[in-house]
Amino acid sequence: MDVPAVVWILTVAGIAGLLAFDFFFHVRRSHVPTLREAANWSALYVGIALLFGAGVWVFGGREPGAEYFAGYVTEKALSVDNLFVFLVIMSSFKVPRADQQKVLLFGIAFSLVARSGFILLGAALINTFAWVFYLFGLILLLTAGHLLKAESEESRSPDNLMVRLARRLLHTSDDYDGDRLFTVRDGKRVMTPMLLVMVAIGGTDILFAFDSIPAIFGLTQNVYLVFTATAFSLLGLRQLYFLIDGLLDRLIYLSYGLAVILGFIGVKLILHALHENNVPFINDGEPVNVAEISTGLSLSVIVLVLLITVVASLTSPKGRARNTVSAARRHAQEYLDVEHDPDVRAKLYDRLLGDEARLKELPGKYRRQIHEEDRLMSLLRRAHEEHARQG
Incomplete structure (x- = not known):
């Protein structure tokens, strides 16, 4: 699908306009979005993404349309998984609820710029070196294996490499000053923790790109479709964060679903690499006659796996129990x-x-699985004592 320069310009301008609109009409004034506000704007951004995909399908053809939707759904699912890490980081830095919108919007804007660079790099590598498909496929298979391990929860730790670097390199004040990046302390202009959080969020998202960019290139090699599917999956992520905040911990099987999807795309990439093979030590540098996975099948598998994953998570008693414990801990800390x-x-x-x-109603087998239960109970007692003093 050839895309004229004017279409590229209009698309980039439209995405930039949506980000600007988001900032000036929603984020510039600090506030906590209501559930209705988050739901309405989330629906609007998803609607824009679907309408754009329909346009690609009508004017570009069935195959590009299916590639866009497969890429959009996959990137959206990966973005939701990333929200877990954003939540942990903002809890670690004790970002007030009303100021979290600005942090998230910065993270989205930074992610768009950074991933655009990765997309151009990936496209250049693919056009120059056919063996890159093998590399991307291997990355996805390794990532899928990592997600299947119980230890993968460590990836949601707020103490990752980018956060440690940000803490070490940026010296900030101890307290926030609203959502300001700089403030005055003892007559000196200093950075606030808000800047540190933004750097941590943005830097962490660079690590996420190493999974998401190979994944979408496994579904389409059209740079325009890769860019737009990535961009529209990120737009509206801020509103989605506030909409499903209370459900994030319920999605206990999301990592497993993503592992299946990334593994599937990894296999698809390797099959494609074999089909286009020119690596000397594989089949004497000749293409291998293997079956390739169609875009329609890819889209069907991705949607089906995500549907099963979400339904299983939301109906799981273990998921409800974990969500209750996490919510109690988070609300007490806040x-x-x-x-x-x-x-x-x-x-x-x-x-x-x-x-x-709800904690008191949990069956005994789930209460016994509460991590650091004594610490949680102590936290709840402190919250009651604080409320009694304030009341």
Whole structure:
């Protein structure tokens, strides 16, 4: 599918315009989005992405349309998985709820710029070296294997390489000043932790790109489709974060679903590499006559795996139990250490009471699986004592 320069310009301008609109009309004024607001804007961005895909299907053809939708769905699923890490990072840095929107929007904008560079690099490598398909396929298979391990939860630690570098290189004040990046302390202009969080989010997203870019190149090698599917999967991610925040910990099987999808795409890439082979030590540098996986089959497998994964997660008693424990821990920490606005604290305390009621209803086998239960109970007691003093 050949894309004229004017279409590229209009597409980039449209995406930049959506980011600018998001900033000036939503993020510039710090606030906590309501569930209705997050749902409406999430639906709008998904609708724009689907409408764009329909346009690709009508004007570009069935094959490019299917490639776009396969890439968009895969990148969206990977982006949701990344929200786990963003949540942990912002909890680690104790970012107030109202200021998290600015951090997320910065992360999205930085990610678009960084991934655009990766996309151009990937396209150049593919056009120059056919063996790159083998490399991308191997990366995806290794990533899939890592996601299947129990230890993969460590990848959600706030203490990853990019966060450690940011802490070491950027010296900031101890306290936030709203959502400002700089403030004045003792007559000196200093950075706030907000800048540190943005650097940590942006740097961490670079690590995510090493999985997502090979994945989408496994579904389409058209640079325009790779760019637009990636961009539209990121747009609206801020609103989605606030919409499914309470459900993130329920998606206990998401990593397994992503492992299946990445493994499937990895196999597809290697089959394609064999079909286009020119590596001297494989079949004497001649193409190997192997079957290739069609785009339609790829799209069907991706959608089916994600559907099974989400339904299984949401209906799982273990998922509900883990979500309850995580919510109680997070709400107590936010009440004690993060939020200072009385209205926000009151809402957090009400949520905490609901979390505790659900904790008491958990079956014994799930209560025994609570990680650091004594510490959690101590945290809840401190929250009640703090509320009693304030009340």
